[in-house]
Amino acid sequence: MEIKIFSDKKIIIRKIIKSDLKNIKKFQVFINSFLIEDAKLSINKKVTPNAQKEFLKKTLDGMRNKSKVYLVVESDNKIIGASDIELLGQRRNHIGSFGIAIKAGYRGVGLGKYLMSEIIKLAKKELNPTPKIIQLEVYANNKPAVSLYKKMGFKICAKLPKQVQWKGKLIPIFIMMHEI
Ligand SMILES: CC(C)(COP(=O)(O)OP(=O)(O)OC[C@H]1O[C@@H](n2cnc3c(N)ncnc32)[C@H](O)[C@@H]1OP(=O)(O)O)[C@@H](O)C(=O)NCCC(=O)NCCS
Incomplete structure:
Protein backbone atom coordinates (compact mmCIF):
# COMPACT_ATOMS: atom_id res chain seq x y z
CA MET A 1 0.00 0.00 0.00
CA GLU A 2 1.24 3.46 -0.85
CA ILE A 3 0.00 6.85 0.34
CA LYS A 4 0.53 9.87 -1.93
CA ILE A 5 -0.74 13.42 -2.10
CA PHE A 6 -2.30 14.60 -5.37
CA SER A 7 -3.69 18.12 -5.51
CA ASP A 8 -3.87 18.28 -1.66
CA LYS A 9 -5.83 15.01 -1.46
CA LYS A 10 -4.56 11.95 0.37
CA ILE A 11 -4.59 9.06 -2.07
CA ILE A 12 -4.06 5.39 -1.27
CA ILE A 13 -2.83 3.07 -4.02
CA ARG A 14 -3.10 -0.62 -3.23
CA LYS A 15 -3.69 -4.12 -4.55
CA ILE A 16 -7.12 -5.60 -4.02
CA ILE A 17 -7.39 -8.10 -1.20
CA LYS A 18 -9.80 -10.86 -0.23
CA SER A 19 -11.69 -8.66 2.24
CA ASP A 20 -12.69 -6.38 -0.67
CA LEU A 21 -15.24 -9.10 -1.44
CA LYS A 22 -17.15 -7.81 1.61
CA ASN A 23 -17.20 -4.32 0.15
CA ILE A 24 -18.68 -4.89 -3.28
CA LYS A 25 -20.77 -1.71 -3.16
CA LYS A 26 -17.66 0.50 -3.14
CA PHE A 27 -16.47 -1.07 -6.40
CA GLN A 28 -19.93 -0.94 -7.94
CA VAL A 29 -20.31 2.78 -7.21
CA PHE A 30 -16.91 3.39 -8.82
CA ILE A 31 -17.60 1.37 -11.99
CA ASN A 32 -21.15 2.69 -12.39
CA SER A 33 -19.90 6.29 -12.23
CA PHE A 34 -18.37 5.76 -15.69
CA LEU A 35 -21.74 4.68 -17.05
CA ILE A 36 -23.40 7.79 -15.60
CA GLU A 37 -20.87 10.09 -17.31
CA ASP A 38 -20.94 8.04 -20.57
CA ALA A 39 -17.16 7.60 -20.40
CA LYS A 40 -15.22 6.21 -23.35
CA LEU A 41 -15.09 2.72 -21.83
CA SER A 42 -16.82 -0.49 -22.94
CA ILE A 43 -19.29 -0.53 -19.99
CA ASN A 44 -22.87 0.06 -21.21
CA LYS A 45 -25.00 -1.21 -18.34
CA LYS A 46 -24.92 -1.07 -14.56
CA VAL A 47 -22.78 -3.67 -12.85
CA THR A 48 -24.83 -5.87 -10.51
CA PRO A 49 -23.47 -6.92 -7.08
CA ASN A 50 -23.08 -10.51 -8.33
CA ALA A 51 -21.21 -9.53 -11.49
CA GLN A 52 -18.97 -7.26 -9.42
CA LYS A 53 -18.24 -10.02 -6.93
CA GLU A 54 -17.42 -12.48 -9.75
CA PHE A 55 -15.08 -9.92 -11.31
CA LEU A 56 -13.22 -9.41 -8.02
CA LYS A 57 -12.98 -13.16 -7.41
CA LYS A 58 -11.59 -13.73 -10.91
CA VAL A 73 -6.87 4.03 -5.81
CA GLU A 74 -8.82 5.28 -2.82
CA SER A 75 -9.54 8.71 -1.44
CA ASP A 76 -11.97 9.59 1.41
CA ASN A 77 -12.75 5.88 1.69
CA LYS A 78 -14.07 5.82 -1.89
CA ILE A 79 -12.56 4.07 -4.87
CA ILE A 80 -11.52 6.72 -7.36
CA GLY A 81 -9.27 4.81 -9.74
CA ALA A 82 -8.20 1.40 -10.94
CA SER A 83 -5.74 -0.09 -13.38
CA ASP A 84 -4.87 -3.60 -14.47
CA ILE A 85 -2.61 -5.61 -16.73
CA GLU A 86 -3.55 -9.16 -17.67
CA LEU A 87 -1.54 -11.64 -19.72
CA LEU A 88 -3.39 -12.70 -22.87
CA GLY A 89 -2.46 -16.36 -22.31
CA GLN A 90 -1.39 -19.29 -24.46
CA ARG A 91 0.59 -18.19 -27.56
CA ARG A 92 -0.05 -14.55 -26.61
CA ASN A 93 1.29 -14.87 -23.08
CA HIS A 94 4.09 -12.38 -23.79
CA ILE A 95 1.46 -9.62 -24.09
CA GLY A 96 -0.12 -7.82 -21.14
CA SER A 97 -3.46 -6.19 -21.84
CA ARG A 107 -8.43 13.70 -13.27
CA GLY A 108 -5.82 16.04 -14.65
CA VAL A 109 -3.58 16.10 -11.57
CA GLY A 110 -1.10 13.40 -12.59
CA LEU A 111 -2.82 10.44 -10.99
CA GLY A 112 -3.42 8.50 -14.24
CA LYS A 113 0.21 8.87 -15.27
CA TYR A 114 1.44 7.77 -11.86
CA LEU A 115 -0.93 4.80 -11.66
CA MET A 116 0.07 3.68 -15.13
CA SER A 117 3.76 3.68 -14.28
CA GLU A 118 3.00 1.78 -11.05
CA ILE A 119 0.94 -0.94 -12.75
CA ILE A 120 3.63 -1.45 -15.40
CA LYS A 121 6.27 -1.74 -12.66
CA LEU A 122 4.08 -4.25 -10.83
CA ALA A 123 3.48 -6.26 -14.02
CA LYS A 124 7.23 -6.51 -14.61
CA LYS A 125 7.75 -7.63 -11.02
CA GLU A 126 4.85 -10.03 -10.50
CA LEU A 127 3.51 -11.44 -13.75
CA ASN A 128 4.79 -14.82 -14.85
CA PRO A 129 6.02 -14.80 -17.55
CA THR A 130 7.13 -11.16 -17.48
CA PRO A 131 5.31 -9.48 -20.39
CA LYS A 132 7.42 -8.21 -23.27
CA ILE A 133 4.66 -6.01 -24.65
CA ILE A 134 1.93 -3.94 -23.01
CA GLN A 135 -1.05 -3.46 -25.29
CA LEU A 136 -4.29 -1.51 -25.06
CA GLU A 137 -7.36 -0.42 -26.97
CA VAL A 138 -8.64 3.14 -26.79
CA TYR A 139 -11.42 5.07 -28.50
CA ALA A 140 -9.69 7.11 -31.21
CA ASN A 141 -11.51 10.23 -29.93
CA ASN A 142 -10.33 9.79 -26.30
CA LYS A 143 -7.81 12.63 -26.38
CA PRO A 144 -6.71 12.59 -22.71
CA ALA A 145 -6.10 8.84 -22.82
CA VAL A 146 -4.28 8.80 -26.19
CA SER A 147 -2.11 11.69 -25.02
CA LEU A 148 -1.30 9.91 -21.74
CA TYR A 149 -0.39 6.69 -23.56
CA LYS A 150 1.87 8.49 -26.03
CA LYS A 151 3.62 10.19 -23.11
CA MET A 152 4.17 6.77 -21.57
CA GLY A 153 5.89 5.56 -24.75
CA PHE A 154 2.99 3.76 -26.42
CA LYS A 155 2.65 3.84 -30.21
CA ILE A 156 -0.52 3.56 -32.27
CA CYS A 157 -0.09 0.38 -34.33
CA ALA A 158 -3.61 -0.02 -35.75
CA LYS A 159 -6.82 1.91 -36.25
CA LEU A 160 -9.95 -0.20 -36.55
CA PRO A 161 -12.99 1.63 -37.93
CA LYS A 162 -16.55 1.49 -36.52
CA GLN A 163 -15.66 -0.44 -33.37
CA VAL A 164 -17.73 1.11 -30.58
CA GLN A 165 -21.20 2.57 -30.26
CA TRP A 166 -20.92 5.89 -28.47
CA LYS A 167 -23.47 8.72 -28.40
CA GLY A 168 -25.24 7.40 -31.54
CA LYS A 169 -22.05 7.06 -33.59
CA LEU A 170 -19.65 4.25 -34.49
CA ILE A 171 -16.23 5.30 -33.22
CA PRO A 172 -12.90 3.83 -34.38
CA ILE A 173 -10.42 2.44 -31.88
CA PHE A 174 -6.65 2.57 -31.78
CA ILE A 175 -4.61 -0.41 -30.73
CA MET A 176 -1.53 0.92 -28.99
CA MET A 177 1.48 -1.00 -27.77
CA HIS A 178 4.75 -0.54 -25.92
CA GLU A 179 7.66 -2.95 -25.62
CA ILE A 180 8.94 -2.99 -22.06
C1 LIG B 1 -7.43 8.83 -19.41
C2 LIG B 1 -7.27 9.03 -17.91
C3 LIG B 1 -6.89 7.71 -17.26
C4 LIG B 1 -6.15 10.06 -17.65
O1 LIG B 1 -5.96 10.13 -16.23
P1 LIG B 1 -5.58 11.50 -15.51
O2 LIG B 1 -5.32 11.23 -14.09
O3 LIG B 1 -6.60 12.53 -15.82
O4 LIG B 1 -4.23 11.87 -16.29
P2 LIG B 1 -3.00 12.71 -15.72
O5 LIG B 1 -3.51 13.87 -14.92
O6 LIG B 1 -2.03 11.80 -15.09
O7 LIG B 1 -2.39 13.29 -17.07
C5 LIG B 1 -1.40 12.57 -17.77
C6 LIG B 1 -1.39 13.02 -19.21
O8 LIG B 1 -2.63 12.67 -19.81
C7 LIG B 1 -2.98 13.70 -20.77
N1 LIG B 1 -4.22 14.36 -20.34
C8 LIG B 1 -4.83 14.28 -19.14
N2 LIG B 1 -5.98 15.00 -19.18
C9 LIG B 1 -6.05 15.55 -20.43
C10 LIG B 1 -7.01 16.36 -21.08
N3 LIG B 1 -8.13 16.77 -20.47
N4 LIG B 1 -6.79 16.69 -22.38
C11 LIG B 1 -5.69 16.26 -23.04
N5 LIG B 1 -4.73 15.48 -22.45
C12 LIG B 1 -4.93 15.13 -21.17
C13 LIG B 1 -1.85 14.67 -20.79
O9 LIG B 1 -0.93 14.23 -21.76
C14 LIG B 1 -1.28 14.51 -19.41
O10 LIG B 1 0.06 14.88 -19.33
P3 LIG B 1 0.45 16.37 -18.83
O11 LIG B 1 -0.15 16.51 -17.47
O12 LIG B 1 1.95 16.32 -18.83
O13 LIG B 1 -0.13 17.31 -19.79
C15 LIG B 1 -8.59 9.61 -17.30
O14 LIG B 1 -8.94 10.75 -18.02
C16 LIG B 1 -9.76 8.64 -17.26
O15 LIG B 1 -9.80 7.71 -16.46
N6 LIG B 1 -10.77 8.85 -18.13
C17 LIG B 1 -12.00 8.08 -18.12
C18 LIG B 1 -11.80 6.61 -18.41
C19 LIG B 1 -10.93 6.41 -19.62
O16 LIG B 1 -11.09 7.04 -20.65
N7 LIG B 1 -9.99 5.47 -19.50
C20 LIG B 1 -9.08 5.10 -20.57
C21 LIG B 1 -9.75 4.08 -21.41
S1 LIG B 1 -8.68 3.52 -22.70
Missing part, protein backbone atom coordinates in the same frame (compact mmCIF):
# COMPACT_ATOMS: atom_id res chain seq x y z
CA THR A 59 -9.15 -10.87 -10.40
CA LEU A 60 -7.94 -12.32 -7.08
CA ASP A 61 -7.47 -15.70 -8.83
CA GLY A 62 -5.52 -13.99 -11.61
CA MET A 63 -3.31 -12.26 -9.06
CA ARG A 64 -2.70 -15.56 -7.28
CA ASN A 65 -1.70 -17.36 -10.46
CA LYS A 66 0.39 -14.39 -11.63
CA SER A 67 -1.59 -13.76 -14.83
CA LYS A 68 -3.00 -10.42 -13.66
CA VAL A 69 -2.04 -7.38 -11.61
CA TYR A 70 -4.68 -4.96 -10.37
CA LEU A 71 -4.37 -1.72 -8.40
CA VAL A 72 -7.12 0.42 -6.90
CA PHE A 98 -3.75 -2.84 -20.03
CA GLY A 99 -6.73 -0.89 -18.65
CA ILE A 100 -7.14 2.26 -16.55
CA ALA A 101 -9.92 4.50 -15.25
CA ILE A 102 -9.82 7.52 -12.95
CA LYS A 103 -13.10 8.86 -11.58
CA ALA A 104 -14.29 12.30 -12.76
CA GLY A 105 -13.22 14.95 -10.26
CA TYR A 106 -9.80 13.34 -9.74
Whole structure:
Protein backbone atom coordinates (compact mmCIF):
# COMPACT_ATOMS: atom_id res chain seq x y z
CA MET A 1 0.00 0.00 0.00
CA GLU A 2 1.24 3.46 -0.85
CA ILE A 3 0.00 6.85 0.34
CA LYS A 4 0.53 9.87 -1.93
CA ILE A 5 -0.74 13.42 -2.10
CA PHE A 6 -2.30 14.60 -5.37
CA SER A 7 -3.69 18.12 -5.51
CA ASP A 8 -3.87 18.28 -1.66
CA LYS A 9 -5.83 15.01 -1.46
CA LYS A 10 -4.56 11.95 0.37
CA ILE A 11 -4.59 9.06 -2.07
CA ILE A 12 -4.06 5.39 -1.27
CA ILE A 13 -2.83 3.07 -4.02
CA ARG A 14 -3.10 -0.62 -3.23
CA LYS A 15 -3.69 -4.12 -4.55
CA ILE A 16 -7.12 -5.60 -4.02
CA ILE A 17 -7.39 -8.10 -1.20
CA LYS A 18 -9.80 -10.86 -0.23
CA SER A 19 -11.69 -8.66 2.24
CA ASP A 20 -12.69 -6.38 -0.67
CA LEU A 21 -15.24 -9.10 -1.44
CA LYS A 22 -17.15 -7.81 1.61
CA ASN A 23 -17.20 -4.32 0.15
CA ILE A 24 -18.68 -4.89 -3.28
CA LYS A 25 -20.77 -1.71 -3.16
CA LYS A 26 -17.66 0.50 -3.14
CA PHE A 27 -16.47 -1.07 -6.40
CA GLN A 28 -19.93 -0.94 -7.94
CA VAL A 29 -20.31 2.78 -7.21
CA PHE A 30 -16.91 3.39 -8.82
CA ILE A 31 -17.60 1.37 -11.99
CA ASN A 32 -21.15 2.69 -12.39
CA SER A 33 -19.90 6.29 -12.23
CA PHE A 34 -18.37 5.76 -15.69
CA LEU A 35 -21.74 4.68 -17.05
CA ILE A 36 -23.40 7.79 -15.60
CA GLU A 37 -20.87 10.09 -17.31
CA ASP A 38 -20.94 8.04 -20.57
CA ALA A 39 -17.16 7.60 -20.40
CA LYS A 40 -15.22 6.21 -23.35
CA LEU A 41 -15.09 2.72 -21.83
CA SER A 42 -16.82 -0.49 -22.94
CA ILE A 43 -19.29 -0.53 -19.99
CA ASN A 44 -22.87 0.06 -21.21
CA LYS A 45 -25.00 -1.21 -18.34
CA LYS A 46 -24.92 -1.07 -14.56
CA VAL A 47 -22.78 -3.67 -12.85
CA THR A 48 -24.83 -5.87 -10.51
CA PRO A 49 -23.47 -6.92 -7.08
CA ASN A 50 -23.08 -10.51 -8.33
CA ALA A 51 -21.21 -9.53 -11.49
CA GLN A 52 -18.97 -7.26 -9.42
CA LYS A 53 -18.24 -10.02 -6.93
CA GLU A 54 -17.42 -12.48 -9.75
CA PHE A 55 -15.08 -9.92 -11.31
CA LEU A 56 -13.22 -9.41 -8.02
CA LYS A 57 -12.98 -13.16 -7.41
CA LYS A 58 -11.59 -13.73 -10.91
CA THR A 59 -9.15 -10.87 -10.40
CA LEU A 60 -7.94 -12.32 -7.08
CA ASP A 61 -7.47 -15.70 -8.83
CA GLY A 62 -5.52 -13.99 -11.61
CA MET A 63 -3.31 -12.26 -9.06
CA ARG A 64 -2.70 -15.56 -7.28
CA ASN A 65 -1.70 -17.36 -10.46
CA LYS A 66 0.39 -14.39 -11.63
CA SER A 67 -1.59 -13.76 -14.83
CA LYS A 68 -3.00 -10.42 -13.66
CA VAL A 69 -2.04 -7.38 -11.61
CA TYR A 70 -4.68 -4.96 -10.37
CA LEU A 71 -4.37 -1.72 -8.40
CA VAL A 72 -7.12 0.42 -6.90
CA VAL A 73 -6.87 4.03 -5.81
CA GLU A 74 -8.82 5.28 -2.82
CA SER A 75 -9.54 8.71 -1.44
CA ASP A 76 -11.97 9.59 1.41
CA ASN A 77 -12.75 5.88 1.69
CA LYS A 78 -14.07 5.82 -1.89
CA ILE A 79 -12.56 4.07 -4.87
CA ILE A 80 -11.52 6.72 -7.36
CA GLY A 81 -9.27 4.81 -9.74
CA ALA A 82 -8.20 1.40 -10.94
CA SER A 83 -5.74 -0.09 -13.38
CA ASP A 84 -4.87 -3.60 -14.47
CA ILE A 85 -2.61 -5.61 -16.73
CA GLU A 86 -3.55 -9.16 -17.67
CA LEU A 87 -1.54 -11.64 -19.72
CA LEU A 88 -3.39 -12.70 -22.87
CA GLY A 89 -2.46 -16.36 -22.31
CA GLN A 90 -1.39 -19.29 -24.46
CA ARG A 91 0.59 -18.19 -27.56
CA ARG A 92 -0.05 -14.55 -26.61
CA ASN A 93 1.29 -14.87 -23.08
CA HIS A 94 4.09 -12.38 -23.79
CA ILE A 95 1.46 -9.62 -24.09
CA GLY A 96 -0.12 -7.82 -21.14
CA SER A 97 -3.46 -6.19 -21.84
CA PHE A 98 -3.75 -2.84 -20.03
CA GLY A 99 -6.73 -0.89 -18.65
CA ILE A 100 -7.14 2.26 -16.55
CA ALA A 101 -9.92 4.50 -15.25
CA ILE A 102 -9.82 7.52 -12.95
CA LYS A 103 -13.10 8.86 -11.58
CA ALA A 104 -14.29 12.30 -12.76
CA GLY A 105 -13.22 14.95 -10.26
CA TYR A 106 -9.80 13.34 -9.74
CA ARG A 107 -8.43 13.70 -13.27
CA GLY A 108 -5.82 16.04 -14.65
CA VAL A 109 -3.58 16.10 -11.57
CA GLY A 110 -1.10 13.40 -12.59
CA LEU A 111 -2.82 10.44 -10.99
CA GLY A 112 -3.42 8.50 -14.24
CA LYS A 113 0.21 8.87 -15.27
CA TYR A 114 1.44 7.77 -11.86
CA LEU A 115 -0.93 4.80 -11.66
CA MET A 116 0.07 3.68 -15.13
CA SER A 117 3.76 3.68 -14.28
CA GLU A 118 3.00 1.78 -11.05
CA ILE A 119 0.94 -0.94 -12.75
CA ILE A 120 3.63 -1.45 -15.40
CA LYS A 121 6.27 -1.74 -12.66
CA LEU A 122 4.08 -4.25 -10.83
CA ALA A 123 3.48 -6.26 -14.02
CA LYS A 124 7.23 -6.51 -14.61
CA LYS A 125 7.75 -7.63 -11.02
CA GLU A 126 4.85 -10.03 -10.50
CA LEU A 127 3.51 -11.44 -13.75
CA ASN A 128 4.79 -14.82 -14.85
CA PRO A 129 6.02 -14.80 -17.55
CA THR A 130 7.13 -11.16 -17.48
CA PRO A 131 5.31 -9.48 -20.39
CA LYS A 132 7.42 -8.21 -23.27
CA ILE A 133 4.66 -6.01 -24.65
CA ILE A 134 1.93 -3.94 -23.01
CA GLN A 135 -1.05 -3.46 -25.29
CA LEU A 136 -4.29 -1.51 -25.06
CA GLU A 137 -7.36 -0.42 -26.97
CA VAL A 138 -8.64 3.14 -26.79
CA TYR A 139 -11.42 5.07 -28.50
CA ALA A 140 -9.69 7.11 -31.21
CA ASN A 141 -11.51 10.23 -29.93
CA ASN A 142 -10.33 9.79 -26.30
CA LYS A 143 -7.81 12.63 -26.38
CA PRO A 144 -6.71 12.59 -22.71
CA ALA A 145 -6.10 8.84 -22.82
CA VAL A 146 -4.28 8.80 -26.19
CA SER A 147 -2.11 11.69 -25.02
CA LEU A 148 -1.30 9.91 -21.74
CA TYR A 149 -0.39 6.69 -23.56
CA LYS A 150 1.87 8.49 -26.03
CA LYS A 151 3.62 10.19 -23.11
CA MET A 152 4.17 6.77 -21.57
CA GLY A 153 5.89 5.56 -24.75
CA PHE A 154 2.99 3.76 -26.42
CA LYS A 155 2.65 3.84 -30.21
CA ILE A 156 -0.52 3.56 -32.27
CA CYS A 157 -0.09 0.38 -34.33
CA ALA A 158 -3.61 -0.02 -35.75
CA LYS A 159 -6.82 1.91 -36.25
CA LEU A 160 -9.95 -0.20 -36.55
CA PRO A 161 -12.99 1.63 -37.93
CA LYS A 162 -16.55 1.49 -36.52
CA GLN A 163 -15.66 -0.44 -33.37
CA VAL A 164 -17.73 1.11 -30.58
CA GLN A 165 -21.20 2.57 -30.26
CA TRP A 166 -20.92 5.89 -28.47
CA LYS A 167 -23.47 8.72 -28.40
CA GLY A 168 -25.24 7.40 -31.54
CA LYS A 169 -22.05 7.06 -33.59
CA LEU A 170 -19.65 4.25 -34.49
CA ILE A 171 -16.23 5.30 -33.22
CA PRO A 172 -12.90 3.83 -34.38
CA ILE A 173 -10.42 2.44 -31.88
CA PHE A 174 -6.65 2.57 -31.78
CA ILE A 175 -4.61 -0.41 -30.73
CA MET A 176 -1.53 0.92 -28.99
CA MET A 177 1.48 -1.00 -27.77
CA HIS A 178 4.75 -0.54 -25.92
CA GLU A 179 7.66 -2.95 -25.62
CA ILE A 180 8.94 -2.99 -22.06
C1 LIG B 1 -7.43 8.83 -19.41
C2 LIG B 1 -7.27 9.03 -17.91
C3 LIG B 1 -6.89 7.71 -17.26
C4 LIG B 1 -6.15 10.06 -17.65
O1 LIG B 1 -5.96 10.13 -16.23
P1 LIG B 1 -5.58 11.50 -15.51
O2 LIG B 1 -5.32 11.23 -14.09
O3 LIG B 1 -6.60 12.53 -15.82
O4 LIG B 1 -4.23 11.87 -16.29
P2 LIG B 1 -3.00 12.71 -15.72
O5 LIG B 1 -3.51 13.87 -14.92
O6 LIG B 1 -2.03 11.80 -15.09
O7 LIG B 1 -2.39 13.29 -17.07
C5 LIG B 1 -1.40 12.57 -17.77
C6 LIG B 1 -1.39 13.02 -19.21
O8 LIG B 1 -2.63 12.67 -19.81
C7 LIG B 1 -2.98 13.70 -20.77
N1 LIG B 1 -4.22 14.36 -20.34
C8 LIG B 1 -4.83 14.28 -19.14
N2 LIG B 1 -5.98 15.00 -19.18
C9 LIG B 1 -6.05 15.55 -20.43
C10 LIG B 1 -7.01 16.36 -21.08
N3 LIG B 1 -8.13 16.77 -20.47
N4 LIG B 1 -6.79 16.69 -22.38
C11 LIG B 1 -5.69 16.26 -23.04
N5 LIG B 1 -4.73 15.48 -22.45
C12 LIG B 1 -4.93 15.13 -21.17
C13 LIG B 1 -1.85 14.67 -20.79
O9 LIG B 1 -0.93 14.23 -21.76
C14 LIG B 1 -1.28 14.51 -19.41
O10 LIG B 1 0.06 14.88 -19.33
P3 LIG B 1 0.45 16.37 -18.83
O11 LIG B 1 -0.15 16.51 -17.47
O12 LIG B 1 1.95 16.32 -18.83
O13 LIG B 1 -0.13 17.31 -19.79
C15 LIG B 1 -8.59 9.61 -17.30
O14 LIG B 1 -8.94 10.75 -18.02
C16 LIG B 1 -9.76 8.64 -17.26
O15 LIG B 1 -9.80 7.71 -16.46
N6 LIG B 1 -10.77 8.85 -18.13
C17 LIG B 1 -12.00 8.08 -18.12
C18 LIG B 1 -11.80 6.61 -18.41
C19 LIG B 1 -10.93 6.41 -19.62
O16 LIG B 1 -11.09 7.04 -20.65
N7 LIG B 1 -9.99 5.47 -19.50
C20 LIG B 1 -9.08 5.10 -20.57
C21 LIG B 1 -9.75 4.08 -21.41
S1 LIG B 1 -8.68 3.52 -22.70
